[in-house]
Amino acid sequence: MEILIKDIYPFFKDVMSSLNLDEQILSELLAPATTEGHADLAIPCHSLSKIMKRSPVDISEEIVSLVSDDILSIAKVSSKNGFVNISATNNYIETQISRIFKDERLGVVYDHSRTFVVDYSAPNVAKEMHVGHLRSTVIGDSIVRLLSFKGYTVYRENHIGDWGTPFGMLIEHLLDLGEDKAAKELGVGDLDSFYKQARSKFNTIDNFASRSRNRVVMLQGGDKETLRLWKILVSESMRYFNEVYSILGVLLSDSDIKGESSYHDLLPVVIDRLSKSNILVNSEGAEVVFPIKKWLNREGDEMPVIIRKGDGGYNYSATDLACIIDRTERLNCTDLIYVVGTPQKQHFEMVFDIAQMAGFLHEGHNATHVNFGSVLNQDGKILKSREGNTIKLVDLLSESISRAKEVISEKNPNLSINEKLDSAKMIGIGAVKYADLSTERTKDYVFDWDKMLSFEGNTAPYLQYAHARICSIFSKSDISSTSLYDSIFIIIDKEEELLAKRLLSFANIIEESIITFSPHKLCNYLHSLASSFASFYENCPVLKNDNKELIKSRLALCDLTGRTLKKGLELLGIDSPEKM
Numbered sequence: 001m002e003i004l005i006k007d008i009y010p011f012f013k014d015v016m017s018s019l020n021l022d023e024q025i026l027s028e029l030l031a032p033a034t035t036e037g038h039a040d041l042a043i044p045c046h047s048l049s050k051i052m053k054r055s056p057v058d059i060s061e062e063i064v065s066l067v068s069d070d071i072l073s074i075a076k077v078s079s080k081n082g083f084v085n086i087s088a089t090n091n092y093i094e095t096q097i098s099r100i101f102k103d104e105r106l107g108v109v110y111d112h113s114r115t116f117v118v119d120y121s122a123p124n125v126a127k128e129m130h131v132g133h134l135r136s137t138v139i140g141d142s143i144v145r146l147l148s149f150k151g152y153t154v155y156r157e158n159h160i161g162d163w164g165t166p167f168g169m170l171i172e173h174l175l176d177l178g179e180d181k182a183a184k185e186l187g188v189g190d191l192d193s194f195y196k197q198a199r200s201k202f203n204t205i206d207n208f209a210s211r212s213r214n215r216v217v218m219l220q221g222g223d224k225e226t227l228r229l230w231k232i233l234v235s236e237s238m239r240y241f242n243e244v245y246s247i248l249g250v251l252l253s254d255s256d257i258k259g260e261s262s263y264h265d266l267l268p269v270v271i272d273r274l275s276k277s278n279i280l281v282n283s284e285g286a287e288v289v290f291p292i293k294k295w296l297n298r299e300g301d302e303m304p305v306i307i308r309k310g311d312g313g314y315n316y317s318a319t320d321l322a323c324i325i326d327r328t329e330r331l332n333c334t335d336l337i338y339v340v341g342t343p344q345k346q347h348f349e350m351v352f353d354i355a356q357m358a359g360f361l362h363e364g365h366n367a368t369h370v371n372f373g374s375v376l377n378q379d380g381k382i383l384k385s386r387e388g389n390t391i392k393l394v395d396l397l398s399e400s401i402s403r404a405k406e407v408i409s410e411k412n413p414n415l416s417i418n419e420k421l422d423s424a425k426m427i428g429i430g431a432v433k434y435a436d437l438s439t440e441r442t443k444d445y446v447f448d449w450d451k452m453l454s455f456e457g458n459t460a461p462y463l464q465y466a467h468a469r470i471c472s473i474f475s476k477s478d479i480s481s482t483s484l485y486d487s488i489f490i491i492i493d494k495e496e497e498l499l500a501k502r503l504l505s506f507a508n509i510i511e512e513s514i515i516t517f518s519p520h521k522l523c524n525y526l527h528s529l530a531s532s533f534a535s536f537y538e539n540c541p542v543l544k545n546d547n548k549e550l551i552k553s554r555l556a557l558c559d560l561t562g563r564t565l566k567k568g569l570e571l572l573g574i575d576s577p578e579k580m
């Protein structure tokens with residue numbers, strides 16, 4: 001409860017002054033209590049013993065005795081085991097929850113101060129989107145939603161692989177098949193087969209390999225016919241990718257595509273500017289840069305970053321540096337976010353280092369690699385199909401909807417066919433996304449159908465059901481949510497007190513999730529909110545009550561909980577059904 005810290009801070013600042021203690025000590029010690037239920041905030045006094053030459057218990061008791069009684073309208077203050085415990089009064093909670101209830105943004109303050117670009121998803125043209133793309137896509141999408149909700153300017157960039165050597169063989173394979181047949185094969189999502197056929201021919205047929213190499217030269221040289229064929233590959237692949245994005249419910253669209261080809265004309269600029277910065281050197285025929293931070297290979301030799309290879313071809317690092325120039329100078333971005341797997345950690349650290357050396361990034365910029373772990377099977381190995389192949393993302397999503405439909409039919413057979421289909425999509429897709437997002441992104445996680453589709457525990461169905469239950473409460477009441485605007489909140493029982501306090505924490509959780517680019521923090525919060533609502537609903541009668549004002553107060557708590565769950569799930573890219 002950041003608002004509570006702000007409101008009680010002046011009282012303890014005066015106490016610190018009277019004890020001749022620096023205010024900075026208060027800023028460092030005053031924090032949320034580590035054990036929920038004991039207090040809302042706490043000041044541990046153990047570190048003050050060395051300064052004041054007294055026991056923590058004595059110090060905490062003196063601090064409590066010195067606090068002005070005026071604080072009692074805000075919080076109760078007590079001492080225990082060397083801690084100063086601070087608990088908000090019910091009157092204070094009622095005032096604050098009323099303020100949040102009337103705020104469409106649920107207490108989250110706008111901030112227009114920064115401009116972000118978020119680089120995520122990034123499939124390769126003529127290659128299937130597989131389960132490995134799931135993490136980048138859903139984590140990136142949630143980060144975009146969080147940043148946008150906060151008020152920042154956000155550019156989405158889908159940095160697709162649409163350029164380079166493989167496109168010579170892909171274009172030649174397209175010509176061998178015929179444009180119509182190739183387009184049909186790509187259009188139905190058989191991208192893996194198309195790519196594998198082209199690669200097989202490249203590896204086994206000399207004439208095809210020769211044609212492919214010549215085609216790459218023509219592509220990079222800007223040959224019109226070659227570019228036309230290349231565009232067929234890109235457009236058909238993107239049409240299929242967009243179908244996957246639609247099923248997944250992410251914000252990416254064609255306008256967000258920024259493929260490797262987009263930066264082709266900037267690559268000579270990268271070379272020129274690195275040369276003028278006197279950091280580009282020749283190493284065995286290649287043009288390289290040695291980052292300030294030294295990286296050593298297995299032999300203990302210093303590793304450079306290759307910018308242009310000996311044959312004149314540009315390396316990935318050159319494209320990434322071109323991206324940085326474009327994003328900081330054309331888009332005027334202050335923050336560059338790359339949602340890419342952990343194996344690329346060293347690559348990005350080296351690229352960011354070079355960008356700072358060359359002046360592409362300066363003190364006003366933040367470049368962050370938002371890394372993530374892998375999706376594993378039950379045996380702790382990378383998730384693959386029974387045949388040992390990489391699982392297609394579209395197949396995974398289709399199965400999630402199918403499994404969710406079975407669960408819905410069993411749980412609520414009275415739903416209409418259309419309601420079951422709609423719910424199945426929301427629950428199935430939500431379950432897959434939430435299983436990913438609720439895991440701390442730097443860690444691997446085990447893909448478990450039963451767990452992610454369960455209506456118990458920290459899962460999307462559990463949260464979605466909590467929202468649907470709140471909608472059901474209002475369907476049974478003659479009091480509409482829109483008539484509750486001026487409700488007076490009455491906090492009596494401990495369950496509604498806990499629920500109210502958790503509702504007041506929403507804005508702070510959004511801040512924490514943004515600062516660390518960690519959607520799992522929002523997931524954990526929503527689960528704790530839904531859990532506290534379940535306890536509240538079980539112990540605090542909402543509609544079966546003789547006190548009309550208390551009914552309105554508890555309905556208002558239900559409404560605010562429903563709005564918070566819905567907004568939180570929306571920021572994760574997950575729908576909130578009204579029936580389940």
